[in-house]
Structures are given as C-alpha cells and as structure tokens.
Amino acid sequence: SYVLAQPPSVSVAPGETARIACGGNNFGTKSVHWYQQKPGQAPVLVIYYDSDRPSGIPERFSGSKSGNTATLTISRVEAGDEADYYCQVWDSSRDHRGVFGTGTKVTVL
Amino acid sequence: QVQLVESGGGLVKPGGSLRLSCTTSGFTFSDYYMNWIRQAPGKGLEWVSYISTSGSYTKYTDSVKGRFTISRDNAKTSLYLQMNGLRAEDTAVYYCARVLSGSDEPPSDYWGQGTLVTVSS
Numbered sequence: 501s502y503v504l505a506q507p508p509s510v511s512v513a514p515g516e517t518a519r520i521a522c523g524g525n526n527f528g529t530k531s532v533h534w535y536q537q538k539p540g541q542a543p544v545l546v547i548y549y550d551s552d553r554p555s556g557i558p559e560r561f562s563g564s565k566s567g568n569t570a571t572l573t574i575s576r577v578e579a580g581d582e583a584d585y586y587c588q589v590w591d592s593s594r595d596h597r598g599v600f601g602t603g604t605k606v607t608v609l
Numbered sequence: 610q611v612q613l614v615e616s617g618g619g620l621v622k623p624g625g626s627l628r629l630s631c632t633t634s635g636f637t638f639s640d641y642y643m644n645w646i647r648q649a650p651g652k653g654l655e656w657v658s659y660i661s662t663s664g665s666y667t668k669y670t671d672s673v674k675g676r677f678t679i680s681r682d683n684a685k686t687s688l689y690l691q692m693n694g695l696r697a698e699d700t701a702v703y704y705c706a707r708v709l710s711g712s713d714e715p716p717s718d719y720w721g722q723g724t725l726v727t728v729s730s
C-alpha cells in the first residue's frame with residue numbers, strides 16, 4: 501500500500517521556523533494536503549493542493565513540494581501552533597483511496 | 610456556517626453492528642462527496658470510505674471492505690456508515706468530513722467533531 505512518511509516529532513522555539521516533511525513516491529503527480537490537529541479536537545485543513553491556504557489560516561503557514569517530498573512550513577511559530585500535523589494524498593494506483601501520513605508532533609519549546 | 614455532527618458511536622461487542630450518522634447543515638449537501646475518516650486511540654488518521662454526490666459511487670479502505678457500508682440521504686442532508694462484523698481494531702473516533710469539490714484529488718475541508726466507537730467484550 502502507498503506510504504507517506506513523516507518525522508514523528510519536530511521541536512521549535514517560539515518565533516522560529518518549523519518545517520515538516522512528508523515523503524512518498526510519485527509525488528510529482530499528486531496533490532498534497534496538510535491538516536493540523538490539536539489535542540481533543542478534529543483536524544483542520546491548513547494547506548491544500550500543495551501550497552494553497554484556506555481562508556482563516558494565517559499566512560505563517562505555507563506549503564511546497566519538490567521531487568518526492570512535500571514540506572509544511574510554519575514561520576514565526578507561536579505556542580498555539582503546537583499540534584499534530586498530517587499530510588494526505590489520494591492513491592490513484594489503488595483505485596483512488598485516501599492515504600494519510602504518519603503524523604508529526606510539533607512541540608513549541 | 611458549515612456544520613457536521615456525528616452520532617451513533619458507543620460500546621459494542623466483537624462481531625456486533627453499529628450505524629453512524631453525520632447530520633450536516635450550512636451547505637448544499639447534495640453537491641459534495643463525503644468521507645469517513647477514523648483515528649484509533651493515540652494513533653494517526655486513517656481514511657475509511659467516501660461516497661459520491663448521488664451515492665452511486667463508493668470506495669473503501671481494504672480493512673473494512675465487505676463489512677462497512679457508506680450511504681447518504683440527500684433529502685435529510687445526512688451521511689451514514691453501517692458497520693457490521695466489528696473487530697477490536699475498528700475501535701476509533703470516526704469523523705465525517707466534507708470533500709472539497711473541483712478536482713480528482715481534493716482535500717477534506719470541513720470535519721465533524723467525531724464519535725467514538727469502542728469494540729470490546
């Protein structure tokens with residue numbers, strides 16, 4: 501089955517930049533979406549179609565993709581950004597099924 | 610505003626059945642594909658199933674195929690997940706999520722708060 505690999509954790513000081521990687525095969529042909537999930541809450545879409553930002557999401561959140569790696573970047577990190585972050589794609593090789601990354605816990609020091 | 614509210618979760622014995630509902634408001638339900646996504650305790654997100662706008666097209670993750678059935682009632686703006694033959698590994702919070710329309714690889718742009726399903730004897 502299609503696998504999306506993410507680092508288990510990323511630690512960052514307030515005001516610094518956090519970068520979360522998501523790796524998979526044939527990323528060049530796929531759209532990558534990113535979700536933020538705070539403890540006890542439902543996930544929230546923060547980046548879609550690799551780099552688009554939904555309304556209401558701060559400009560500090562940005563997305564990019566190069567080769568087989570997508571990256572979620574959080575600039576000027578705030579305490580409120582502490583959460584789990586998941587990437588997601590659709591696996592068209594398996595008849596179009598959803599796939600989530602393993603998730604990354606962002607800790608604000 | 611867009612709202613999705615799941616219900617129907619609870620404790621069920623292995624082999625038992627449960628029907629989850631997702632009641633929606635604030636958007637034209639019949640215009641959107643819908644997803645069910647689950648999260649086992651302390652684990653990551655897992656896509657479970659999606660359904661097309663009319664309900665004629667559905668997909669499932671392999672582990673639930675043949676046991677779970679997704680359906681919708683556009684008149685009632687509601688989504689359902691019938692779960693049969695439940696196993697301990699189906700224990701999770703189940704989220705319904707709206708699929709953003711407009712492409713073949715869309716995100717889930719709105720999520721409900723989830724309903725907990727616990728499968729245990």
